[in-house]
Amino acid sequence: MSTPSLENLAARLNRLPGIGIKTAQRLAYHILDLPEEDVEGLSSALLDAKRRIRYCPVCGNFTEDELCSVCADAKRDGSVICVVENARDVSFMERMREFHGKYHVLGGTLSPMDGVGPEDIRIAELVERVKTGEVKEVILATDPDVEGEATAAYIAKRIKPLGVKTTRIAHGIPIGGDLEYVDEMTLYKAMENRREV
Amino acid sequence: MSTPSLENLAARLNRLPGIGIKTAQRLAYHILDLPEEDVEGLSSALLDAKRRIRYCPVCGNFTEDELCSVCADAKRDGSVICVVENARDVSFMERMREFHGKYHVLGGTLSPMDGVGPEDIRIAELVERVKTGEVKEVILATDPDVEGEATAAYIAKRIKPLGVKTTRIAHGIPIGGDLEYVDEMTLYKAMENRREV
Numbered sequence: 001m002s003t004p005s006l007e008n009l010a011a012r013l014n015r016l017p018g019i020g021i022k023t024a025q026r027l028a029y030h031i032l033d034l035p036e037e038d039v040e041g042l043s044s045a046l047l048d049a050k051r052r053i054r055y056c057p058v059c060g061n062f063t064e065d066e067l068c069s070v071c072a073d074a075k076r077d078g079s080v081i082c083v084v085e086n087a088r089d090v091s092f093m094e095r096m097r098e099f100h101g102k103y104h105v106l107g108g109t110l111s112p113m114d115g116v117g118p119e120d121i122r123i124a125e126l127v128e129r130v131k132t133g134e135v136k137e138v139i140l141a142t143d144p145d146v147e148g149e150a151t152a153a154y155i156a157k158r159i160k161p162l163g164v165k166t167t168r169i170a171h172g173i174p175i176g177g178d179l180e181y182v183d184e185m186t187l188y189k190a191m192e193n194r195r196e197v
Numbered sequence: 198m199s200t201p202s203l204e205n206l207a208a209r210l211n212r213l214p215g216i217g218i219k220t221a222q223r224l225a226y227h228i229l230d231l232p233e234e235d236v237e238g239l240s241s242a243l244l245d246a247k248r249r250i251r252y253c254p255v256c257g258n259f260t261e262d263e264l265c266s267v268c269a270d271a272k273r274d275g276s277v278i279c280v281v282e283n284a285r286d287v288s289f290m291e292r293m294r295e296f297h298g299k300y301h302v303l304g305g306t307l308s309p310m311d312g313v314g315p316e317d318i319r320i321a322e323l324v325e326r327v328k329t330g331e332v333k334e335v336i337l338a339t340d341p342d343v344e345g346e347a348t349a350a351y352i353a354k355r356i357k358p359l360g361v362k363t364t365r366i367a368h369g370i371p372i373g374g375d376l377e378y379v380d381e382m383t384l385y386k387a388m389e390n391r392r393e394v
Contacts, residue, residue, distance in 0.1 A: 002266040009246040069199040
């Protein structure tokens with residue numbers, strides 16, 4: 001075909017996660033039909049996001065400014081720190097609108113199989129923040145998978161001796177969930193963490 | 198959030214067909230994790246495709262050159278023209294590798310409801326090509342929906358008086374299909390167009 005730029009676009013879209021070759025081709029054709037200013041807008045949005053977004057030096061969240069919006073907000077409670085795996089997890093937590101503390105982004109999980117040790121994720125930075133004395137509680141909100149649990153357990157071991165309350169988010173049956181579709185491990189956790197009503 | 202460029206990227210990805218807001222956000226986060234040269238590559242692939250791809254002045258297919266690869270190929274048989282709705286349909290036909298004639302892209306279908314009449318799609322150009330005398334057969338390969346059928350019927354009426362063989366691609370049960378899952382209209386067409394074996 002005499003359209004290498006079209007094939008190049010489809011091939012590059014195809015590299016994105018969840019975009020198969022058929023979807024990539026459909027998107028490429030759609031892009032040809034868009035007004036030029038829309039294509040320019042998408043093209044520069046890609047570069048802008050990549051170039052402007054950096055990590056907050058305090059908590060590791062995404063930001064375009066010196067500090068992220070949470071760390072820069074004087075109304076947020078610095079005595080409670082919620083520890084998450086990735087910067088995107090911060091936006092998931094913020095969607096809840098019920099947490100008024102601050103965050104600490106690890107930038108990964110401990111994974112000896114992949115050669116990721118405690119010095120490869122932002123654990124030392126968390127310990128430093130706790131040592132300032134302002135922090136009263138550290139909430140461990142890593143994912144409830146093998147790496148997330150191991151990372152939470154490791155951090156708890158490092159933080160507790162500093163005299164700070166260390167908690168783990170609850171695991172159980174999701175709201176609106178159905179016992180029939182809940183796996184055994186979740187059910188076991190839900191039973192284990194049952195509360196008096 | 199202090200990340201307007203990230204939100205802008207997600208919003209622009211969300212405008213693409215089949216990309217919901219959750220997928221758009223996931224893609225935006227993924228793009229932040231990519232090496233800068235990959236993001237630059239995708240960004241310029243968008244602009245390149247949009248700016249370089251034009252329509253072949255003869256058939257209306259996509260091209261970056263003067264003529265499209267089909268029209269420029271001296272080995273293609275100019276006596277058979279396959280009429281399709283859109284330039285992307287050409288690549289679907291070419292995938293078959295069995296058609297050695299040329300194409301004519303209409304750039305749409307007749308649709309009185311949407312105010313699309315014969316002068317809004319490339320029918321006059323097709324009539325001109327047929328009038329040159331080189332063309333022996335016009336194959337109507339518009340989609341088998343209401344607009345596609347109406348467009349095929351209209352073109353047949355315009356072309357036939359010029360003394361050119363006018364054919365319509367066959368409708369029937371797809372290869373590998375199952376009678377159970379074929380709709381009544383397709384089954385009716387398959388019966389109507391049955392052939393002696």
